[in-house]
Amino acid sequence: MADFFKKLKKRLRLTVQLVFTALSNGYVQGFAEGKIFRGKTKSVCVPGLNCYSCPGALGSCPIGSLQATLSDRNYKFAFYVLGFLMIVGAFFGRFVCGWLCPFGLVQDLLYKIPFFRKLRKLPGDKFLKWFKYVILAVFVILLPLFAVDAFGQGSPWFCEYICPSGTLGAGIPLVVLNEGLRSVIGWLYAWKVAILAVLIFLSILVYRPFCRYLCPLGAIYGLFNPISLYRYKIDSEKCTKCGACQKACKLDIKTFENPNSTECIRCGDCIKSCPHNAIKK
Amino acid sequence: MTEKNKNIIAFSFVLVGIVFVALGVWRGEIESVLRKAVNICLECIGIG
Numbered sequence: 239m240a241d242f243f244k245k246l247k248k249r250l251r252l253t254v255q256l257v258f259t260a261l262s263n264g265y266v267q268g269f270a271e272g273k274i275f276r277g278k279t280k281s282v283c284v285p286g287l288n289c290y291s292c293p294g295a296l297g298s299c300p301i302g303s304l305q306a307t308l309s310d311r312n313y314k315f316a317f318y319v320l321g322f323l324m325i326v327g328a329f330f331g332r333f334v335c336g337w338l339c340p341f342g343l344v345q346d347l348l349y350k351i352p353f354f355r356k357l358r359k360l361p362g363d364k365f366l367k368w369f370k371y372v373i374l375a376v377f378v379i380l381l382p383l384f385a386v387d388a389f390g391q392g393s394p395w396f397c398e399y400i401c402p403s404g405t406l407g408a409g410i411p412l413v414v415l416n417e418g419l420r421s422v423i424g425w426l427y428a429w430k431v432a433i434l435a436v437l438i439f440l441s442i443l444v445y446r447p448f449c450r451y452l453c454p455l456g457a458i459y460g461l462f463n464p465i466s467l468y469r470y471k472i473d474s475e476k477c478t479k480c481g482a483c484q485k486a487c488k489l490d491i492k493t494f495e496n497p498n499s500t501e502c503i504r505c506g507d508c509i510k511s512c513p514h515n516a517i518k519k
Numbered sequence: 520m521t522e523k524n525k526n527i528i529a530f531s532f533v534l535v536g537i538v539f540v541a542l543g544v545w546r547g548e549i550e551s552v553l554r555k556a557v558n559i560c561l562e563c564i565g566i567g
Contacts, residue, residue, distance in 0.1 A: 277557075291560040313548055317548060322536065404560075462529075
């Protein structure tokens, strides 16, 4: 038993990711019948990127909900979802990405697949990491808000044209399980499956490419990292700037210089790797 | 910025967040989220 808990502690993050993903996608009947959950809990957002059309989803995706509210002609400002993101961001920042996001878990598992050459980052990483903010501004906020039909109603552009989490968690299972949906798929479905396929390949090659370069939710939570209540501190008396933390960081962050980088997903590898115990939570 | 100031900013965000959530519930945004979430989102799954 003690051995079990020792192993569990060693794999604490993976355990939390698996348990949280299972709990927030616990509507097993949906997977069996090709339907989605229709209960009241879906009025509450989950912290991670988790499509509300996933057959198992018991809550709502904050990015989907944000677009749904912004594109609704009756609202045009999303107090509810933005308030939720502020609360979660102020407490946890990108801890959510590292510990609670189902699509983060998928990428973590894909990165475990052996490949003859793994990359620390993609070429152009310095510029590519800004792309998630462009996606947030254009596809999540501006287009749903201003590209509207004759009745003033917009669309969830990020969900429609980009989100690979929706394709994996909802698009593929629903199309496989539901004959009616299967008969109406077209070029858009093929486009989204192609994005997912590219991201799956890239996730084997480089650690968390979607979180680094594309995720608008990670972009929002990242802005909170420097001030969130859960943050890292460097003990300057102990730190020798040896760089062991950066070497251990799969996102290649110089933790000793910037412990609360907007890119940090709080996996904790830097803390474990520090030979001087200089990084504190 | 001191750690104390960071905490003050974080707690301010929490407070503003609570006010925003309350405003959103009062405006009926929560029903809009629920309405969207309990029906299969054709855009999300790539049908459009």
